[in-house]
Amino acid sequence: xxxxxxxxxxxxxxxxxxxxxxxxxxxxxxxxxxxxxxxxxxxxxxxxxxxxxxxxxxxxxxxxxxxxxxxxxxxxxxxxxxxxxxxxxxxxxxxxxxxxxxxxxxxxxxxxxxxxxxxxxxxxxxxxxxxxxxxxxxxxxxxxxxxxxxxxxxxxxxxxxxxxxxxxxxxxxxxxxxxxxxxxxxxxxxxxxxxxxxxxxxxxxxxxxxxxxxxxxxxxxxxxx
Numbered sequence: 001x002x003x004x005x006x007x008x009x010x011x012x013x014x015x016x017x018x019x020x021x022x023x024x025x026x027x028x029x030x031x032x033x034x035x036x037x038x039x040x041x042x043x044x045x046x047x048x049x050x051x052x053x054x055x056x057x058x059x060x061x062x063x064x065x066x067x068x069x070x071x072x073x074x075x076x077x078x079x080x081x082x083x084x085x086x087x088x089x090x091x092x093x094x095x096x097x098x099x100x101x102x103x104x105x106x107x108x109x110x111x112x113x114x115x116x117x118x119x120x121x122x123x124x125x126x127x128x129x130x131x132x133x134x135x136x137x138x139x140x141x142x143x144x145x146x147x148x149x150x151x152x153x154x155x156x157x158x159x160x161x162x163x164x165x166x167x168x169x170x171x172x173x174x175x176x177x178x179x180x181x182x183x184x185x186x187x188x189x190x191x192x193x194x195x196x197x198x199x200x201x202x203x204x205x206x207x208x209x210x211x212x213x214x215x216x217x218x219x220x221x222x223x224x225x
Contacts, residue, residue, distance in 0.1 A: 034060075035211040037067060038097045038153075039160055044068055059203050067100035073112035090120035098153045101207075102200060110150055114141070126219060128168035128181075135161035135184070152195055152204045159188040160211060167219040182225035 029048065036042035044067035049057045072092050098111035118137050124130040138154050138161070148154070162185040169178045192208035195201045211217065215224070 030206075030210045032210060032214045035156075035160070035207050035214070038101065038156065038207055039093065041093050041096065044100070056202060056206070060206075062103065063100055063203060066103065067096065070096045070099055072096070073108050074116060090122060091115040091118075094118065094120060094157070097157075098150050101153050101156075101203065102149060104149050107149060110148070114150060124164070124168065124218070126168060126171050128165040128172060128174070128177075131161040131165040131168065131218075132181075135165065152192075152200050155188055155191050155195065156204060156207055156211070159185055159192055159208060160217065162188060163211070163225060164218040166225045167216055167221045170221045170223070171219050178225070185225045 029051065033042060033046045033048075037044045037047060044064040047060060047064060049060045049064075052060065072095055074091055074095060092115070095111045095115040098114065099107055118141075119133050121130040121134070135158050138158050142148065142151065142154055142158075162181055166178055166181045166185055169175070169181060189208055189212055192204050195204040
């Protein structure tokens with residue numbers, strides 16, 4: 001019995017060394033607000049940082065500040081009056097997410113260029129084609145630009161879009177296609193959780209954990225991929 005206890009303690013200490021934020025991640029302290037601030041333009045002020053380790057708190061405070069001070073570089077965005085204005089311009093949401101997550105010289109231009117060229121739908125209407133199209137474009141972009149500065153965002157973006165596509169496929173009752181999409185989701189979720197330090201790594205892991213902890217992202221489903 002003592003040997004088992006000592007082994008358990010040793011394993012816990014080893015895991016804490018390998019992933020110093022494991023305790024934070026297990027508590028799911030953001031309740032979806034962190035990932036939503038990246039993909040849905042939910043105000044970053046809703047993200048609570050008070051009880052986090054100092055290193056994570058510093059990273060999240062920087063993320064929040066960049067999100068709150070964001071100004072779009074997309075010249076073709078029009079200010080439309082009243083009901084004609086879209087609730088959330090998907091290009092601006094992607095641009096803002098990239099700039100908020102990645103503090104790198106020239107990131108504003110990179111973010112605007114990607115958001116301008118990517119196929120991003122205003123409304124998916126519950127069908128998988130739209131999130132799948134957005135994901136495939138991101139995959140193709142990564143394949144052609146493997147060292148792109150926006151890579152950490154795109155990995156999270158791919159996890160998000162494939163998870164949403166999985167939920168749409170359940171809505172469409174295309175259960176045979178769900179398995180491959182589930183594998184895609186797990187692939188990019190794993191890449192996000194294992195993303196190397198390079199200053200943004202811990203934040204990418206936090207967002208991935210926050211996203212994965214949600215019961216659903218777009219359409220309420222019975223299963224989690």
